[in-house]
Amino acid sequence: MNTAALRPPKIPESVLVVIHSPQGEVLLIERADHPGYWQSVTGSRDHADEPLHDTCRREVAEETGILVGSAEVPAQALQDWQLRNVYEIYPVWRHRYAPGVTHNTEHVFGLCVPRDIAVRLAPREHLQHVWLPWREAADRCFSPSNAEAILQLPRRSGIAPG
Structure with missing residues (x-):
């Protein structure tokens, strides 16, 4: 049985989470389905009314094991x-989306x-x-929008642009 056929289509609204240190280093992860494709954490909403902050917390935990809202990483981070x-x-x-869906809206977080x-x-x-x-x-980064988000880091986080 093809379990992929049983999954509902992905919602074309996602988050991009630029994980960074206070010193301006950025965590990148390499995709298993496309070796050589490096990116930040990304993921689609599970359901249309899932709050974007919840999507971020879920995706960060699933993809990196980092728990937002823990003692080590407070929610306001x-x-x-x-x-x-x-x-x-x-x-x-x-193929992951409903037929005819060609565009995605991505919400950027740090x-x-x-x-x-x-x-x-x-x-x-x-x-x-x-x-x-x-x-x-x-x-x-293989994704232009991911690269552009990372280039925003000094302005968004207060780290030195040098």
Whole structure:
């Protein structure tokens, strides 16, 4: 039985969470389904009325094991950057959406965490992780909207732009 056929279509509204340290290093994760594709945490709403902060917390926990709202990462460490990107969904991933859906709306958030925080990847989703200075992280991202969000980090987080 094909279990993928039983899943409801993805909602074309997602979050992008730029996880960073106070020093401006950015956590990137490599996709298991496309080795060499590096990105920040991303994920779609589970249901249309799921609050975006909840989507962020769920996706960050699922993909990295980092718990927003814990003693190590307080809830206020997650910041809505009030950025929205509308982009065309890559054809390779359109089968996950309802027929005719071609665009996604992405809401950008930042999450400041301690640099030495433990990262536990979801092995079905990601192969490895790396911490990079923000400019290098932007250069490594395959997604233009992800790279652009990372380039916003100095302005959004107060780290030195140098």
